[in-house]
Amino acid sequence: MPRVLLTRHGRIITGIGLLYVLVAVLIGAATGLGLFTFGYADGAAYLTNDPAACANCHVMREQFDAWVKSSHGKFATCNDCHAPHNFLGKYYCKSRNGFFHSLAFTTGNFPDQIQMHEYNQGVVEENCRRCHSQLTHEIDPLPGPNGKVESNSCIRCHSTVGHDS
Amino acid sequence: TDIFEHKQEARLPFVRVVEVTDDTSDPAIWGQNFPQQYDDYLKTADMVQTSYGGSEAVPHLPTADDPRDVVSKSKLQTIPQLKRMWAGYAFSKDFREERGHAYMLTDQLYTERQKVVQPGTCINCHASTYTAMKEMGAGDIMVGFDKLNAMPYMEAKEHVSHGVACIDCHDAETMALRVTRPAFIEGIAAAKASEGIADYDVNKMATRQEMRTYVCAQCHVEYYFKGDKKRLTYPWKNGLTVDGAYEYYDEVGHNDWTHAETGAPMLKAQHPEFEMWSQGIHAKSGVTCADCHMPYKRVGGMKVSDHHVRSPLLNVNNSCGTCHKRGDEDLIARAEGIQTRHRNLVEVALDALVDLIDDIKAAKDAGATDAELAEAWEFQRRASFYVDYVEAENSSGFHADQEAARILGESINYSRLGQMALRKIKPSSE
Amino acid sequence: TDIFEHKQEARLPFVRVVEVTDDTSDPAIWGQNFPQQYDDYLKTADMVQTSYGGSEAVPHLPTADDPRDVVSKSKLQTIPQLKRMWAGYAFSKDFREERGHAYMLTDQLYTERQKVVQPGTCINCHASTYTAMKEMGAGDIMVGFDKLNAMPYMEAKEHVSHGVACIDCHDAETMALRVTRPAFIEGIAAAKASEGIADYDVNKMATRQEMRTYVCAQCHVEYYFKGDKKRLTYPWKNGLTVDGAYEYYDEVGHNDWTHAETGAPMLKAQHPEFEMWSQGIHAKSGVTCADCHMPYKRVGGMKVSDHHVRSPLLNVNNSCGTCHKRGDEDLIARAEGIQTRHRNLVEVALDALVDLIDDIKAAKDAGATDAELAEAWEFQRRASFYVDYVEAENSSGFHADQEAARILGESINYSRLGQMALRKIKPSSE
Numbered sequence A: 001m002p003r004v005l006l007t008r009h010g011r012i013i014t015g016i017g018l019l020y021v022l023v024a025v026l027i028g029a030a031t032g033l034g035l036f037t038f039g040y041a042d043g044a045a046y047l048t049n050d051p052a053a054c055a056n057c058h059v060m061r062e063q064f065d066a067w068v069k070s071s072h073g074k075f076a077t078c079n080d081c082h083a084p085h086n087f088l089g090k091y092y093c094k095s096r097n098g099f100f101h102s103l104a105f106t107t108g109n110f111p112d113q114i115q116m117h118e119y120n121q122g123v124v125e126e127n128c129r130r131c132h133s134q135l136t137h138e139i140d141p142l143p144g145p146n147g148k149v150e151s152n153s154c155i156r157c158h159s160t161v162g163h164d165s
Numbered sequence B, C: 001t002d003i004f005e006h007k008q009e010a011r012l013p014f015v016r017v018v019e020v021t022d023d024t025s026d027p028a029i030w031g032q033n034f035p036q037q038y039d040d041y042l043k044t045a046d047m048v049q050t051s052y053g054g055s056e057a058v059p060h061l062p063t064a065d066d067p068r069d070v071v072s073k074s075k076l077q078t079i080p081q082l083k084r085m086w087a088g089y090a091f092s093k094d095f096r097e098e099r100g101h102a103y104m105l106t107d108q109l110y111t112e113r114q115k116v117v118q119p120g121t122c123i124n125c126h127a128s129t130y131t132a133m134k135e136m137g138a139g140d141i142m143v144g145f146d147k148l149n150a151m152p153y154m155e156a157k158e159h160v161s162h163g164v165a166c167i168d169c170h171d172a173e174t175m176a177l178r179v180t181r182p183a184f185i186e187g188i189a190a191a192k193a194s195e196g197i198a199d200y201d202v203n204k205m206a207t208r209q210e211m212r213t214y215v216c217a218q219c220h221v222e223y224y225f226k227g228d229k230k231r232l233t234y235p236w237k238n239g240l241t242v243d244g245a246y247e248y249y250d251e252v253g254h255n256d257w258t259h260a261e262t263g264a265p266m267l268k269a270q271h272p273e274f275e276m277w278s279q280g281i282h283a284k285s286g287v288t289c290a291d292c293h294m295p296y297k298r299v300g301g302m303k304v305s306d307h308h309v310r311s312p313l314l315n316v317n318n319s320c321g322t323c324h325k326r327g328d329e330d331l332i333a334r335a336e337g338i339q340t341r342h343r344n345l346v347e348v349a350l351d352a353l354v355d356l357i358d359d360i361k362a363a364k365d366a367g368a369t370d371a372e373l374a375e376a377w378e379f380q381r382r383a384s385f386y387v388d389y390v391e392a393e394n395s396s397g398f399h400a401d402q403e404a405a406r407i408l409g410e411s412i413n414y415s416r417l418g419q420m421a422l423r424k425i426k427p428s429s430e
């Protein structure tokens, strides 16, 4: 069952569909913008786990500097929070973000005050639980009304744990 | 964004030691499965005062009519204008600072407001009525609800034995939040309809996030008793604002009492915490009642919701601290700054209302006819409902500071226009 | 909290291509060293409207008296009650929506308010006066300040050649912020004294954070011309509230004009952005004018303060987004929600004031003596100053929403009490 996600432009793309696009781009089927962008803007940074790699991008600098000082600086790297931890998901996410961020970075088409969007918020939320499931076990997940399972969003209250930026 | 919708695999996190069913009303039994929540729940018997809220324990000499040895402060003494505002209504006999959930049943039973015969309707928000309604309705709470409302209070109270309990907010099997109050189920549907959302079924359509507010909104709202069946009803057909409620009461032609000094047909407003909250910036930001009044607390390796429901100002670090990274003193100072400014304007509005009451009374004594007083009465009714609405709201303006001040400004205007009406010179703006 | 920390890191290495000294007033020269800031600074000539602010370009047929081909909307037309409120005062002739800094000098020169002879004092906030004051005072700006105030406007204007410029806010050598306006230096010292802080020297004692507000507060404040030397003075001896300012004017017995319809001795309030901001939650949270009106912007790899000073609602992502991680639409909706509620209450207050003016005029025409009108006059003076104070404040309530509504509530009360006074029945609350 392909996951439906919303791009920042509001276009609906199914995860699988997008994955093909990205794979195509990454495997270099096209020598066009995609590959150029990715290399040029060091989108490959997404494929490593080194926070410094994220900070290659000066626009990630703020978060990096804040992360070093944050309560998680010692415990969690960028990707511990920002990348899924199952194999396919991880590389899907990384290539997706790597592509969009590289593209945005190259074209300069992104806001000064970067904000995390729905897809990535979901990724982060799951990672909070990955590490804190013990602690939050009793409060989360609780079945919502009508048996529907909804979790109480962590970052609604803890938005600053990773980096108060 | 919709991070709240974020789904997860259902795990059954709870280890149960006793069985709890949809018929188990006694919280002590639920408490065996959830001792932490139960212990905190019992703490609502504590009485601690804040600058404008909480509650102060006042010793009371037990009498035959009223065996309570501790009560809370009488607001009729701390805010003398209230007696005049409610002249002729039961509230002018006894109105106290509200206190913790542990007292809801006894405080209702022994208030002098019971001297006038009260309907069973009262019990809806002062007891664990879910199982009682189910029994009376042979499984259908709506039927039980109607029966409960129709009987006299003293009879209704025999059908209940606890204040609000676990079962009133939780599904026994899943522990999920759920709404059990018919009046809220109908009220919120009416409110949603006014926003163009038809057939709203709160227990099916509300998000978990919204339920963290709705379980409280079952009771912390403005209400009235509809028709001679005394059906508990929330005036939300025209939306959740004070203007919508006033409009509603005019449409259905409802009056709560006739003012003893002026003869005006009056309306009483009660604790519209949910409605005022809905007009504030926290509501716009998705911050729920439970976020502030039942913040998470860490207990060993666990996080639980603090079931010691109370003033957040007694617990600012957990309540406000996660979202507002500031010192406790600073956070309390912000809240009290808002409350102090609010209280000062309430005084202005109440004084204006008392002026109007004095003037209508004077005109009446001087022989003015009802026809001559009609316009001034309408202004009294409006001014009184508006100031009462924010005064009865228990956050002292905090839940929606700008809106509360706006309402007070309008109330002041109505009181003064009422005085003017008596002086037979109509201001152009009317 | 450290929402500010990351900004501290934005300090830039300054590469100078031309020399700029404490006598260089021409921003174009500074601009060679700082082209980015200069380009943005020039953009304040843009005219873009928001729901309640910004400014709309209105074509104007150039005349001999007024060569401007574009002006902003006349508020006398959009808010008709203003003409009545200011009857007999120059403001009732011409009062427009304010626009960007680029226009400050011309708009002041060509406003019809110049038809009445104005003092040089006016120029203090409409031009780059720092070097002018230094020259006139032979190095001492205080001396230059007194001279500037004492001369007629048309003479004073010959001593200046730019609107507010770099040198009015910056130290030429270090580019650090500094205050150059004597009236603010004295005013803020008086305000601090009222808080128990003696001998406050703003340029020595203010933090960088505070300076990000104070440079704006040099001009965006309520003011009056003291004595026949027409000395520019800010009424802050009793603090920064509207009540403190009113009290101050009563103490020094200052009146701005006599109301043409009622004969009351009146006060005019002007743009108290700084004072209102100081009463709001953003000020309490250390959020400065520059944070919202000159947010950082990314230029290549660098961050610079956007010198295109304008409505933050034209730039919400940079302005609000730094602290509120929400979509632009949501942020604009929050601000406009506050502004709409505010505007509605302003209407109520203005209508009440017009009612009072009508009534006093009627009584006067009916032959009432000044002695008989005295009490009503006092209420008109107060009601008018209070509503004018929030109406002249240009954020439409946003800078301090609860306080603005509080002030309007009091204004409504004063207007109605004034009408009552004429009806010779004194309400008890007075």
Ligand SMILES: [Ca+2]
Pocket: B053, B054, B055, B097, B098, B099
């Ligand atoms: Ca209380």
Ligand SMILES: [Ca+2]
Pocket: C053, C054, C055, C097, C098, C099
């Ligand atoms: Ca403007």
